[in-house]
Amino acid sequence: QVQLVESGGGLVQAGGSLRLSCAASGTFFSINDMGWYRQAPGKQRELVATITSGGSTNYADSVKGRFTISRDNAKNMVYLQMNSLKPEDTAVYYCNANVRLTSTFPRRYLEVWGQGTLVTVSS
Numbered sequence: 001q002v003q004l005v006e007s008g009g010g011l012v013q014a015g016g017s018l019r020l021s022c023a024a025s026g027t028f029f030s031i032n033d034m035g036w037y038r039q040a041p042g043k044q045r046e047l048v049a050t051i052t053s054g055g056s057t058n059y060a061d062s063v064k065g066r067f068t069i070s071r072d073n074a075k076n077m078v079y080l081q082m083n084s085l086k087p088e089d090t091a092v093y094y095c096n097a098n099v100r101l102t103s104t105f106p107r108r109y110l111e112v113w114g115q116g117t118l119v120t121v122s123s
Contacts, residue, residue, distance in 0.1 A: 002026035002112045004095045009117030016121070017083045022095030022114055024076040032098040032109070034071055034078040038091035038119075045094065049080065063089075085121045092116040 008020040024031060035050035049069035050058045057069055066085075071078040078095060095114035102108050 002028050002097075002099050002101075002110060004097055004112050004114035006093065006095045006114045006117040009093060009119045011120045011122065012085055014085060014087055014121055014123050016085050017081070018085065018119060020080040020082070020093055020095075020117060020119075022078045022097075024097055024099070024112070028099045028101050028110075029103045030100045031073070031076060032100060034098075035096045036069060036078070036080045037094045037096055038089075039094070039116075040088075040091040043091075048093070051078065082119070085119075087121045087123045090119060090121050092118050 003025050006022045036048040039045040051069045068081040094116045097112050099110045
């Protein structure tokens with residue numbers, strides 16, 4: 001079983017910063033892409049940022065230049081540094097990972113989600 005556990009959410013004023021962390025644990029061979037998604041009240045879940053195992057990143061237009069995603073492959077962790085936060089960034093933030101379960105063939109993959117961490121930005 002593979003688990004993702006997020007931490008670092010909280011209440012911050014507009015213009016402030018927060019850093020989210022996500023730790024993967026369990027039995028698996030490797031982790032491919034990791035990412036952060038968010039869901040605001042009454043809205044659909046949306047992509048915030050993703051990062052490949054090689055470090056290539058992708059960001060939603062709404063967070064480009066303000067948020068930075070990074071990962072530590074040795075620790076099986078992914079981070080999201082959020083700067084210049086806005087009230088519209090308020091949401092539950094979810095960690096996501098595409099995990100390869102075994103080293104042998106046939107290859108087996110699993111998409112895993114964390115339980116979410118709440119980020120509230122006050123105006």
